[in-house]
Amino acid sequence: MERKSFIQSSVAALTASYLPALPKFEDSEDETLFVSPPALKTGDIIGITSPAGYIITQEIQSAVKKIESWGYKIKIGDTIDKRDFTFGGTDEERAKDLQQMLDDPKIKAIMCARGGYGAVRIVDKLNWEKFRAKPKWIIGFSDVTVFHSHLNRNFGIASIHSKMCNSFPDDWSTAEPVQIETIESIQLALSGVKMKYNVIPNSQNKPGIADGVLIGGNLKTLETLAGTKSDINTAGKILFVEDTGEYMYSVDRMFWNLKRTGKLSQLKGLIVGGFKIKVDEDADDFGRTLQDVVLEKIKAYRYPVCFDFPVGHQKNNYALKCGVKHRLNTSATEVTLKEI
Amino acid sequence: MIKVPPYLQKGDTIGLVCPAGLMPVERVSECIRVINEDWGFTTKVGTTVGRQYHYFSGTDEERLEDFQHMLDDDNVKAILCARGGYGISRIIDKIDFTRFKENPKWIIGFSDVTVLHSHIYRNYNISTLHAPMANAFNEDGFKNEYVQSLRHALEGKKIKYQVKQHEFNRKGEGIGELIGGNLALLAHLVGSDSDLKTKGRIFFIEDVGEYLYNIDRMLYQLKRSGKLDKLAGLIVGGFTDMKDTERPFGQTVHEIIRDAVEEYDYPVCFDFPVSHEKENYALKIGVGYKLKVGKNKVTLEE
Numbered sequence: 001m002e003r004k005s006f007i008q009s010s011v012a013a014l015t016a017s018y019l020p021a022l023p024k025f026e027d028s029e030d031e032t033l034f035v036s037p038p039a040l041k042t043g044d045i046i047g048i049t050s051p052a053g054y055i056i057t058q059e060i061q062s063a064v065k066k067i068e069s070w071g072y073k074i075k076i077g078d079t080i081d082k083r084d085f086t087f088g089g090t091d092e093e094r095a096k097d098l099q100q101m102l103d104d105p106k107i108k109a110i111m112c113a114r115g116g117y118g119a120v121r122i123v124d125k126l127n128w129e130k131f132r133a134k135p136k137w138i139i140g141f142s143d144v145t146v147f148h149s150h151l152n153r154n155f156g157i158a159s160i161h162s163k164m165c166n167s168f169p170d171d172w173s174t175a176e177p178v179q180i181e182t183i184e185s186i187q188l189a190l191s192g193v194k195m196k197y198n199v200i201p202n203s204q205n206k207p208g209i210a211d212g213v214l215i216g217g218n219l220k221t222l223e224t225l226a227g228t229k230s231d232i233n234t235a236g237k238i239l240f241v242e243d244t245g246e247y248m249y250s251v252d253r254m255f256w257n258l259k260r261t262g263k264l265s266q267l268k269g270l271i272v273g274g275f276k277i278k279v280d281e282d283a284d285d286f287g288r289t290l291q292d293v294v295l296e297k298i299k300a301y302r303y304p305v306c307f308d309f310p311v312g313h314q315k316n317n318y319a320l321k322c323g324v325k326h327r328l329n330t331s332a333t334e335v336t337l338k339e340i
Numbered sequence: 341m342i343k344v345p346p347y348l349q350k351g352d353t354i355g356l357v358c359p360a361g362l363m364p365v366e367r368v369s370e371c372i373r374v375i376n377e378d379w380g381f382t383t384k385v386g387t388t389v390g391r392q393y394h395y396f397s398g399t400d401e402e403r404l405e406d407f408q409h410m411l412d413d414d415n416v417k418a419i420l421c422a423r424g425g426y427g428i429s430r431i432i433d434k435i436d437f438t439r440f441k442e443n444p445k446w447i448i449g450f451s452d453v454t455v456l457h458s459h460i461y462r463n464y465n466i467s468t469l470h471a472p473m474a475n476a477f478n479e480d481g482f483k484n485e486y487v488q489s490l491r492h493a494l495e496g497k498k499i500k501y502q503v504k505q506h507e508f509n510r511k512g513e514g515i516g517e518l519i520g521g522n523l524a525l526l527a528h529l530v531g532s533d534s535d536l537k538t539k540g541r542i543f544f545i546e547d548v549g550e551y552l553y554n555i556d557r558m559l560y561q562l563k564r565s566g567k568l569d570k571l572a573g574l575i576v577g578g579f580t581d582m583k584d585t586e587r588p589f590g591q592t593v594h595e596i597i598r599d600a601v602e603e604y605d606y607p608v609c610f611d612f613p614v615s616h617e618k619e620n621y622a623l624k625i626g627v628g629y630k631l632k633v634g635k636n637k638v639t640l641e642e
Contacts (some may be wrong), residue, residue, distance in 0.1 A: 053587065085590025087555065116587075117553040120560045224557050227530035227565030249395065249426040253528055256429045260532035284362065287394025 025156045029235050031213055034323050036158040037109070039134040039192025042071035044322045046106040046190075047101035049077035050088030052143040053116020055166060056081050060113050062166035062172075067111075070187045075107060079276045082332065087118050092205040095122040102131040109190060114166040117140030123150055123230060132157070137190060140164045141242075142313065145217030148322045150230035152215050158323035161217055161240075161311070162186045178316045185319040195326075197318060199309055199335040201260040206245060208304030208330050210269030214326045216240035220250075223257045234265040238328050238337075240320065242273030242312035248286040251275060259297045269328040270298065271337070274312025309337070342517060342626040344467045345418075345444040347423055347496030350380045352417040354494075356474070357386035358397030358478045360452040363474065365390035368422050371474035374482040375420075379491050381452065386410060389422055393568015396427050404431045405425040412439045417446070418494060422474040424451030430533060432459055441466070446494060446561035449473050450546075455522030457625045459534035461519060469493055470521055470544075470614070471622035486613065493622040500641035503612055509633050512607030514573030516639075518629045520544035527558040530565050539570040542631050542640075544623065546577030548616035552589040552596065555579065559600040568601055572601045574608045575640070578615025607633040612640070 025033055040046070045234045046067055048060060057080055064074050077097040077160060082089035089097070101110045123146055138147050138159040151157045163183055169175040191197060217234055219241040219266035225231050232239075241258075243251065258264050275290050282290065288296075291307060298305065305332070341640055348354070349564055356368060368390070372383050386406040391398040398406070407635055410419045432455055441464050447456055448469040457468045472481075473489040481487055520526070521537055521547045529535050547555065562568050579593040591599070601608055609631065613619035624642070632639045 086585060086587040117557065120557060120564070124564070134473075224527060224561045225564075226532075226561070227535065228561060229564065231531065253426065253429055257528055257532065260429075260433070260529075260534070282394045284392070287396070 014339045025129050025154065029233065031236070033212055034156040034158065035135060036321070036324055037137045040072060040190045042107050042178040043073060043077050045073045045075050045106050046109045046111055047075045047077055047104070047107040048080060048111050048113050049097045049101055050079040050113040051094050051098050051122060052088065052112070052118035053086060053114050054083040054088040055113045060165040061170055062170050063111070063168040066168055066183065077101060080113060086116060088113070090120050091125065094118060095125040098122065099126055102126065102128070105134060107136065109137035109139060111165050112138070112140030112144045113261065114164050115140065115144055117143055119143050119146035120224070123147065128155065139186065139270050141317070142218050143221060145221040146225065146230060148215070148217050149225050149232045151224065152323050153230055153232055158321055160186065160189050160319055161322050162189065162319035163317050167317070182310070182316060182318050183269060183322065189321055190199040195319070195321060196338040197310070197336065199306060199337070201330070201332060202307035204307055204332040205330045205335065206303070206305040208269070208302070209327045210238055211325065212236055212268035214238045214239040214240065214320060214324060215322050216271070217242070217265070217322070219254050220246060223254045226257060226261050232263070234263040236268055238269040238271060238326055239263070239267055240271035240273055240309065240311055242275065244274070244276040244313035245278050247278050247294070248288070251277065251290065252286070252288070255293055255297050264298055265301065267301070267303050269303050271309045271311070271328065272305070272307045273309045274314045276313060304328055306335050342465055342467050343444050344627065345446045348381060348417050348494045351382060353382045353384050353415050354418045354420050355384045355386060355413070355416040355467045356389055356395065356422050357406050357410055358388040358391070358422045359387070359403050359407050359431065360421070361395065361423055362392040362397040363389060363423045367478065368474045370482065371422070371477035373454060374477050383468050384410070384416055395425070400430050404429060404434050407431070408435060411435070411437070414443060419445065419447050420473065421447070421449030421453045421499040424449065424453055424473065428452050428455040429528070432456070437464060440464070440581065442621055444546040447468030448490065450620065451522050452525065454525035455529065455534060457521050458529050458536050459524065461626045462534055462536060465626065467624050467626040469622055470625055472620050476618070476620065481618065483616060486618060489622040493624060498642045500639055502636045503609070505636055505638060506610035508594050508608070508610050509638065510608040511633050511635065512573070512605070513633070514571070514607050514631045515628065516541045516544055516572030517626050518542045518544065518623055519625055521546070523555065523558050526549060527561050529566070530561060536567070538567045540572055542575060542629055543571050544575035544577055544612065544614055546615045547579050549583065551583045551585060552591070552593060553585060554630070555582070555593055556589070556596050559597065563600060571604070571606050573606050573633070574601055575612045575614070575631065576610045577612050578617055578619060580615055580617055607631055609633045609638045612638070
């Protein structure tokens with residue numbers, strides 16, 4: 001046995017002996033094994049941490065005030081105002097801040113202050129044992145897809161894909177209604193309300209009804225998790241993807257990655273969120289639309305597909321519960337997604 | 341055991357195709373002239389050379405057909421991809437390698453062609469050539485040692501590459517089959533049927549025009565998918581035109597790579613001439629090499 005792995009496993013064994021034995025979750029396709037953290041009650045504490053990019057106190061003030069107006073209390077983590085170049089502190093500092101919040105029984109939910117890049121650098125440094133014994137909501141999107149995917153693959157614990165502190169407007173009086181509504185949807189998700197979304201139908205949607213656990217997130221992040229222990233298992237699930245700032249060829253290549261790693265063949269349904277495509281002015285036109293790029297990969301399958309779902313790096317980015325069973329219903333006149 | 345396609349004899353035919361991005365005929369003509377006149381081979385120019393379908397050198401069907409035709413033509417002894425770009429991922433699963441498996445021939449290129457290298461090595465254990473493409477012949481490029489190394493590789497000459505020392509190099513000696521290519525493509529292939537097995541191999545990587553954070557993220561992916569821990573050696577090629585975000589990453593690309601493999605003890609060499617620039621030696625994928633990283637020099641030999 002190598003020295004390193006021996007030390008790691010003995011530490012894990014030591015930690016485990018102080019905790020009740022956890023049921024095994026082996027990358028399961030059994031929906032009944034998925035668990036949701038408890039809904040939040042008035043007075044519960046939400047921790048704010050920055051596992052990826054750096055952010056300063058001033059930038060989270062609006063979120064703090066808003067969340068307090070929902071009746072929750074806030075605990076601000078040590079990574080807020082910390083900076084190590086692009087990161088909200090060194091890997092050790094970011095891991096430590098998140099670890100404390102995962103382990104603190106008083107904290108009932110953890111909101112990532114912003115995305116950026118960095119979650120993958122700390123995911124393997126975290127000890128998830130206490131979190132698994134007492135799950136709590138982890139909230140965020142973009143780079144936070146690493147955590148959604150990791151929890152989904154390894155523990156079957158639900159999490160919230162939504163806007164983060166840096167999307168809360170400073171001036172609510174000038175905010176667009178959709179901006180306010182999407183932020184309020186985080187509170188709905190936390191309060192235990194069963195979510196329901198009505199979406200404007202896109203003419204290229206594929207009709208159908210699908211029941212399955214919802215998973216997904218940022219497509220590029222999902223691609224870079226392929227082959228790792230945080231890689232999602234999509235069989236029997238409803239997958240949603242979104243991305244921003246990628247060239248069309250790159251989006252195409254990422255959908256080939258999904259297909260060639262077997263992630264599209266056994267889906268129950270596919271939800272395509274916002275894709276902000278970067279234009280390459282020197283290059284020739286790619287010759288295919290986003291819809292073409294997606295539909296050609298899944299020609300052989302009959303599951304429902306919905307485009308333009310309000311999730312992504314955009315104002316209409318509603319809170320979605322990853323790891324929770326939903327029903328997707330797409331028809332020519334109506335598209336709904338609801339928690340069941 | 342790796343199957344090595346027959347080396348080329350005078351008069352043998354090299355097929356030229358564009359399996360990915362479009363390439364105007366005039367950018368290929370010097371390459372054709374040099375292969376015919378100077379190298380003593382003949383060329384067969386595929387239908388995708390000079391063709392255009394938007395971004396690509398033809399529709400998926402056209403690119404597939406041209407490549408397939410060259411693969412199945414017994415008179416064609418090597419296939420030189422005229423350029424990379426993007427597009428092989430779109431046709432790789434439709435290529436029929438049945439005849440190729442029986443009659444292996446050299447497949448040549450880099451960048452997007454990494455998909456072919458990786459797929460063929462993983463599934464058929466046949467050697468391919470990571471080497472300069474048509475554009476490298478232009479502007480007298482055919483005279484440089486890098487384009488010449490392609491000729492030597494095709495002729496079956498065993499070459500020993502000797503390169504300069506780099507301050508981040510990790511000394512040591514490693515022996516193993518040589519594999520690798522463009523980092524973004526290798527990362528993109530992880531988990532697919534074309535994914536590389538790296539254990540016990542000498543692994544080389546290069547990339548161009550990527551954001552530093554993305555290089556870091558791809559290395560984390562390779563690491564977390566178990567591709568960096570059991571190497572015989574690591575060859576870091578050119579990482580050119582790197583981009584940084586508004587909030588700087590805080591490390592150079594060399595530092596990022598050095599840190600990613602810090603915990604292992606195999607030899608590592610930086611700035612090896614395999615890149616999107618002129619410095620791009622021909623490397624035989626799947627063939628056994630010895631990498632020696634010493635105090636003053638680095639050698640790579642078959």
